Amino acid sequence: ETRLPHHRMAVLHVFALCAAACLLAAPVAALEIEDITKAVSLQLQDFTVGVLEHKMPWIIAFTAGDESAEATTLAESLDALGRVGIVNTKKRTDILKRLNLQKENVPAWRVYGFGDKSAEGADFKTAEEAKAALLASIPKDIVAVAPSQGVFQEALVGAIQAGLVPLLFFAEGKEPPALLSKMAVWFPDSYKVIYMPDAADDIKKSFNVEKLPHMHLMLATPDGASGQMGFRTVPYDRAKFGAYKFKNLLRFMIQAEMELRKGNMWPEKPEAAQKPAKAAPVADIPKEAVFEITAENSAEACPASKLGLCIIALLDGHPDNTALQSQIDVLTKAQDLPSNKGRVLHFMWVDVRCHPAFGAEFGISVDSAPTLIAVSPKKSRFAQHISVFDPEHIAVFISGVLSGKTSIAPYKALPAVGTEDCAALYSAGAPAAAGDEFDLNDILGEDVGEDERKQVDEGADAARQAAEAAAEKAERELKERIAREEVERLNKKSKKKSKKAKTEL
Secondary structure, eight states: OOOOOOHHHHHHHHEEEEESGGGGGGHHHHHTTTTTTSSSSSOIIIIIIITTTSOEEEEEEEESSOOOOHHHHHHHHHTTSSSSEEOOOOOOOOHHTTTTTGGGOSSEEEEEEESSSSSEEEEESSHHHHHHHHHHSSSTTSSOOOOOOHHHHHHHHHHHHHEEEEEEEEESSSOOOOHHHHHHHHHHTTEEEEEEOOOOOOHHHHOOOOOEEEEEEEEEEEEEETEEEEEEEEOOHHHHHOOHHHHHHHHHHHHHHHHHHHHOOOOOOHHHHHSOOOOGGGGGGGOOOEEEEEEHHHHSSSSSOSSSSSEEEEOOOOOTOTTTTHHHHHHHHHSSSSGGGGOOOEEEETTTTOOOOHHHTHHHHHOOOSSEEEEETTEEEEEEESOOHHHHHHHHHHHHHHHTTTOEEOOOOOOOOOOOOOHHHHHTOOOSTTTTOHHHHHHSSOOOHHHHHHHHHHHHHHHHHHHHHHHHHHHHHHHHHHHHHHHHHHHHHHHHHHHHHHHOO
C-alpha cells in the first residue's frame, strides 16, 4: 500500500501550522519540501490530524486506489496554494465511517477550505470546481499590504497581539507576489506576512534594505532599561537559501522557527488563543433571528451588559440595492453553520447609508458595504471583517475573534441609530451610490443651460471628491489612532514586566 508513513506525515503538518518544525531535523524537512505539490494517500490519522485539525486548505479525492492521475494534476496546478489528498474508498472504510459516508454515496471531490474546519466540507463533481472553491476560501487579505507607515504599524501591532512573527517583504509593484500568499497559507499560526510595496527611501534605509526584493523577520524585544518595545531583524540569507523561490523561503521559515524556539525567542501566543473559552452547550443558547437595528431597538441591540459578540453587518439599505435581502440571508446562513453552534452570537444589521454616523464610529462608510464588524460590548472592542462577504468567511472571522487570533481595537461607544426616516430619505431621491445618473431638470425643477449644467456637474464632482477624501482621512486617522493606542498598551505592559523582573532580582 502506498501512503505516507506517520513520521513523514508529521513533516506535512509542519507546513500547516509549523508547530512541529522544532522537532524535525533540517535535512528531513528539506527532503519533504520537494513533495509539497504532490497528491498524497491518506489514512485515518493522517486525515484527522493533517486535514481536519489544521488551517491548510485541502482537496480530498475519493478514488478506488491509492493513486490518481487527475489528483496529481490538480495538486500540481494548485502550485502549493493548498494540498490534495487521496482516500482509497476500498481500503479506507475508517475514514468513510469518520465522515458518515458509504461507498455508494462518496463524492468525487471534497474541499476543506482555509481556516477552521468542520467535518463536513463541501462536495464537488469536478476537479475544476473543487479547485475554484479552495482558492475562494483563501482570504484576499491573507497578505497584509502596507503602502503607508500607518497601515504598516497597524499590521505590525496586529501580528504582535496574535503572537505571530512579522515577516516583511519589500519589492516593487502594488500587488504582492504570488509566493507571499503561499507563505501565508502554509504558516498562518507562525508568521504574519506583510508586503511593503514601493517603499520610500527613508523607510528602506530604516530597515537596512539595500536591494530589492528583500525579506526579513521582525522579533519584538522589550528593552528592560527603557521599558519600550524594540525589534531586531532576521534577514533572509540568499547566499545560504538561494533565490526568492517558494521552496527556498519555506526552508528559511522552518529553520528560523526551529532556531528561535530553541533559543526561547519565539513569541508566546495570547492566553485567549492558547486556552479558548469553552463554548456553552448548544441547548443553553437559544437562536435569535437576525434583525435590523433601528431607533426603536438601538438601545437594546448591543448594550454593554450583553454577553458574547454582536455580529453587525453594515449594509446599503437603498431600494436600488437589489442584493440587500441576499446579504441579510448571508447572516442567517452564517448563524446556522455548525462552527457557530454553541457560541453566544447576536446577528444584526444596520442601514449604513441611512445612518452613516454608525459606520463613522468604526471608520466605515457606505462604500465598504456590505461589510461586517464583531463587537464585544463588555470590552468595548471590535474587529472588522475584511474579506469575502459569505457565510464561510464570516464564520472563519468569528472564530479568529473568539480565539484571539484576530486583533480587536477599542471604540468609544456603540453609536445609537438615529430617527432618520429612511424610506422618506430614499423616496426624496437619495442616490444608491455616488456617481449614479440623474436628471438635472428634475432636481432643479427648470431647464438648465449647458454652462449651468457644467457648473453643477463640476460642483457635484468636487463635493463628492471632498466627501470621499474626508471619509478616507477619517478612516486612516482612526486606524492610526488604534495602532498608536495598541503600541502604547504594549509599551506599558513591557514596562510592568521590566519592573517585576527588577523587583525579583
